[in-house]
Every structure is written in C-alpha cells, then in structure tokens.
Amino acid sequence: MKKILFKIAGKSIPIIIGDGICSKASISKYIDYKDVAIITNTKIAKLHLKNLEKYLKGFNVKVLILPDGEKYKNISSLNKVHDFLIKNKFNRNLTIIALGGGVIGDLAGFASDTFLRGVNLIHIPTTLLAQVDSSIGGKTGVNHKYGKNLIGSFKHPMAIFIDTSYLKTLPQKEYISGLSEVVKYGAIGNKVFLKWLNKNSKLILARDSGSLIKLITNSVKAKVSVVQKDEKESNIRAHLNFGHTLGHAIESSLNYKGISHGEAVSIGMLFASAISVEKSDLKIDEFNLIENTLANFSLPVRIPSSITCAKILQNMAYDKKNKQGKINFVLLTSIGSCGLNDHISDRYILGLLKTFQS
Ligand SMILES: NC(=O)c1ccc[n+]([C@@H]2O[C@H](COP(=O)([O-])OP(=O)(O)OC[C@H]3O[C@@H](n4cnc5c(N)ncnc54)[C@H](O)[C@@H]3O)[C@@H](O)[C@H]2O)c1
Ligand SMILES: [Zn+2]
Structure with missing residues (x-):
C-alpha cells in the first residue's frame, strides 16, 4: 500500500494506492458520521457494489444507481442525485462516496459540493483514467448541451482510494484509453518514466500488478505536483492539456462517438510533438520515443479520415481553454519540459493536420 498526501486548499488529502486497499478499516476512517450515500452506475453496481456495502456495515448507507454513460453526465442526473439526497433526509453530516469512472466522479463530486452547500466526499475511482487523472485535482461538473464540463466547481474529497483490483473488470479499450494520460505525464514531466513505459509496455498491457x-x-x-502549484489553472496546470488541443477538437468533430478521449489525446500528443520538433527544439529521437510508446499501447496517432481538417481547425478555435480566440498548444522543448504557445498560425496547423490524416 502506498499513501501520497495531496496538500491543497489548506487540506491534506490522503491518496491511498494498492491492490485490494478498500476495506472497512481503511474507508471508515474517513467517514465522520453515520450517513453515507454511494453514487454509482448500473455497470459498476453489478460488479463492485456488494463488496463496498460490506465494508460499510454499521453505517446508514443509501445507494443511488444511475444509468451508465457520458450522456448522463448532465443537469438532469444532478437533479436526480439531489432529489435522492433530499428524499433520504440527509443533512450536512453526510459523506458521499463516488464509486465509478470519471463520469460518476465528476457528477457525484459536483453533487457533494452543491447539496446543502457542501458535504464530505470520498472518491473510489474504478477506471484507469479516473485513478490517474479525474479523481485528483478537484474539478467536478456536468456537461451542457453547448459543450462538455461547462457547469462545475472545484471540490476536493476527504480521501481517494485507488484500488487496482477494480481494474480487473475494466474493458481493454477503456484501460488503453487511460494509458494515454499516463504517457502524457511522462512526456510533459518525466523522461525516465516515459522510457520505463516504453520498455515495459507488454507487462503494462497485461495489467501486471x-x-x-x-x-x-x-x-x-x-x-498532484502540478495541481499543488496551480490549483485553478492560471499557469502550469494548463500543461496537463498536452495533446488535448487537437484531442478535444477530434472528439467534438466526431460528436464524442467512435473514439475514446484517450485515443483522441494520443493523436493530439503526437501532433503537438510534431509541432514541437519544428517550433520548439524537441529532438527527433524524443519524438520517436513518444510515437513508439503510443504505438506499443496500440493507441492511434492518425486523424480519422471521416473528419475534415477544416472542421477540426474550426473546433480547435472554439475550445473553451483558448484565450482571445488564439489556439493554444502545449509544446515540448524536450521530453519532461514544456510550455504554452499561442503563436502557431492557422495555415501551419492546417498543413500539418493534412499530413496527420489516415
Ligand atoms: N475532473 C477531472 O479533472 C477530469 C479529468 C479527466 C476526465 N474527466 C471526465 O471523466 C470522464 C471520463 O471518465 P472515464 O474514462 O472513467 O469514463 P466512464 O466513467 O464513462 O467509464 C468508462 C466505462 O467504464 C465503465 N467502468 C467503470 N469502471 C469499471 C470497472 N471497474 N469495470 C468495468 N467497467 C467499468 C463505466 O461504467 C463506463 O461504461 C469524462 O466525463 C471527462 O470529462 C474529468
Ligand atoms: Zn484528458
């Protein structure tokens, strides 16, 4: 078992990592009173709810099971959560447990921040993406019909339990999608880690413990290290968007269908790396290491032929993270070091996009 302390907003949040670390003793330590509401979805409930309920014997536990899918990460589901909490007459002594991937984590996290102006939250992330990314950093929220994650807040949990045993039931496509964000951490911050990922891809794909x-x-x-320095994304937290400028544009061009977030980010990372070679000194062998690592994980690096480059460019310009209409890229100066650049011309981007089409 490993424990990392995430120091943020005057709190010290334990992030507990290990195989089978969820247990009665470990979880109950972070629940202050008797009342507990578990928020999860149909798929995860079937696989993992019984065990969690076992660990919570002795508490007053109520469970809300939502339908599965990104399309349910909306205000209407948030209303359902609020209705459920109010009907159960919970008060401010409640602890909400988010049991699920990023969709449940974002939704239940936002509900915990808005119900009675804030009750306690515990994250139990069950996808690789949620374990390495969405459960950490406090961003919560739901989608709006005009865009993803447009309604939300910052809300940190009491604790995060990263139990790798949950990953045993995760479909391979979801697992590989999460690996894309893992490659991102190596590319932007840690060359030794990226090389290790590259070398050990077979073991990693086999989910070796x-x-x-x-x-x-x-x-x-x-x-943790990035968010501790810049919680509200006024500077270096934006580095975590490496690969996301193009990634988000591909996802929205495809109406979020047929491609996972991690797959879109994988294409975006190689695209940003290609710009980095030409505009910010990234060495070609470093570019090759990134490409090779993504390929080892069977992550895509070419833009699907069903989308036009003009559409992608248009969607990049709409990205909510852009400032004053300029397209922002996170570029690498070398593996492990990066910065923001909003000086890449539309003409240059369009030309490069064409070379990335499959
Ligand atoms: N808050 C943040 O900082 C942040 C960061 C990145 C992404 N996100 C959000 O995260 C969401 C994506 O998260 P995700 O990729 O985890 O998707 P998800 O929550 O939809 O989970 C993917 C699929 O796996 C299923 N699943 C989850 N755990 C499982 C398990 N252990 N076994 C079998 N199936 C399981 C889910 O039911 C779902 O069908 C998006 O809404 C995105 O906006 C948030
Ligand atoms: Zn991402």
Whole structure:
C-alpha cells in the first residue's frame, strides 16, 4: 500500500494506492458520521457494489444507481442525485462516496459540493483514467448541451482510494484509453518514466500488478505536483492539456462517438510533438520515443479520415481553454519540459493536420 498526501486548499488529502486497499478499516476512517450515500452506475453496481456495502456495515448507507454513460453526465442526473439526497433526509453530516469512472466522479463530486452547500466526499475511482487523472485535482461538473464540463466547481474529497483490483473488470479499450494520460505525464514531466513505459509496455498491457502500482503512483505524483502549484489553472496546470488541443477538437468533430478521449489525446500528443520538433527544439529521437510508446499501447496517432481538417481547425478555435480566440498548444522543448504557445498560425496547423490524416 502506498499513501501520497495531496496538500491543497489548506487540506491534506490522503491518496491511498494498492491492490485490494478498500476495506472497512481503511474507508471508515474517513467517514465522520453515520450517513453515507454511494453514487454509482448500473455497470459498476453489478460488479463492485456488494463488496463496498460490506465494508460499510454499521453505517446508514443509501445507494443511488444511475444509468451508465457520458450522456448522463448532465443537469438532469444532478437533479436526480439531489432529489435522492433530499428524499433520504440527509443533512450536512453526510459523506458521499463516488464509486465509478470519471463520469460518476465528476457528477457525484459536483453533487457533494452543491447539496446543502457542501458535504464530505470520498472518491473510489474504478477506471484507469479516473485513478490517474479525474479523481485528483478537484474539478467536478456536468456537461451542457453547448459543450462538455461547462457547469462545475472545484471540490476536493476527504480521501481517494485507488484500488487496482477494480481494474480487473475494466474493458481493454477503456484501460488503453487511460494509458494515454499516463504517457502524457511522462512526456510533459518525466523522461525516465516515459522510457520505463516504453520498455515495459507488454507487462503494462497485461495489467501486471507491480507495473500497475508503479504507473499509477508515478501518474498520481505528477498530477498532484502540478495541481499543488496551480490549483485553478492560471499557469502550469494548463500543461496537463498536452495533446488535448487537437484531442478535444477530434472528439467534438466526431460528436464524442467512435473514439475514446484517450485515443483522441494520443493523436493530439503526437501532433503537438510534431509541432514541437519544428517550433520548439524537441529532438527527433524524443519524438520517436513518444510515437513508439503510443504505438506499443496500440493507441492511434492518425486523424480519422471521416473528419475534415477544416472542421477540426474550426473546433480547435472554439475550445473553451483558448484565450482571445488564439489556439493554444502545449509544446515540448524536450521530453519532461514544456510550455504554452499561442503563436502557431492557422495555415501551419492546417498543413500539418493534412499530413496527420489516415
Ligand atoms: N475532473 C477531472 O479533472 C477530469 C479529468 C479527466 C476526465 N474527466 C471526465 O471523466 C470522464 C471520463 O471518465 P472515464 O474514462 O472513467 O469514463 P466512464 O466513467 O464513462 O467509464 C468508462 C466505462 O467504464 C465503465 N467502468 C467503470 N469502471 C469499471 C470497472 N471497474 N469495470 C468495468 N467497467 C467499468 C463505466 O461504467 C463506463 O461504461 C469524462 O466525463 C471527462 O470529462 C474529468
Ligand atoms: Zn484528458
């Protein structure tokens, strides 16, 4: 078992990582009173709810099971959560447990921040993406019909339990999608880690227990270190958007269908790396290391032919993270070091996009 302390907003949040670390003793330590509401979805409930309920014997536990899917990460589901909490007459002594991937984590996290102006929250992330990314850093929220994650807040939990045993039931496509964010941490902050990922890709793809703990621990440390320095994304937290400028544009061009977030980010990372070679001194062998690592994980690096480059460019310009209409890229100066650049011309981007089409 590993424990990382995430020091943020005057709090010290334990992030506990290990195989089978969820237990009665470990979880109950972070629940102040008797009342507990578990928020999860149909798929995860079938696989993992019984065990969690066992660990919570002795508490007054109520469970809300939502339908599965990103399309339910909306205000209407948030209303359902609030209705459920109010009908159960919970008060401010409540602890909400988010049991699920990023969708449940973001939604239940936002509900915990808005119900009675804030009750306690515990994250139990069950996808690799949620374990290395979405459960850490406090961003919560729901989608709006005009865009993703447009309604939300910053809310940190009492504790985060990263139990790798949950990953045993995760479909391979979801697992590989999470690996994309792991490669990102290596590319932007840690060359030794990226080389290790590259060398050990077979073990990692086979979800070898020791490799999993190592890759999650390194990723969590990377995210914690960035967010501790810049919680509200006024500067270096934006580095975590490496690969996301193009990634988000691909996802929205495809209406979030047929490609996972991690797959879109993988294409975006190689694209940003290609710009980095030409505009910010990234060496070609470093570019090759990134490409090779993504390929080892069977992550895509070419833009699907069903989208036009003009559409992608248009969607990049709409990205909510842009300032004054300029397209922002996170570029690498070398592996492990990066910065923001909003001086890349549309003409140059369009030309490069064409070379990335499959
Ligand atoms: N808050 C943040 O900082 C942040 C960061 C990145 C992403 N996100 C958000 O995270 C969401 C994506 O998260 P995700 O990739 O975890 O998707 P997800 O929550 O939809 O989970 C993916 C699929 O895996 C299933 N699943 C989850 N755990 C499982 C398990 N252990 N076994 C079997 N199936 C399981 C889910 O039911 C779902 O079908 C997006 O909404 C994104 O906006 C938030
Ligand atoms: Zn991402």
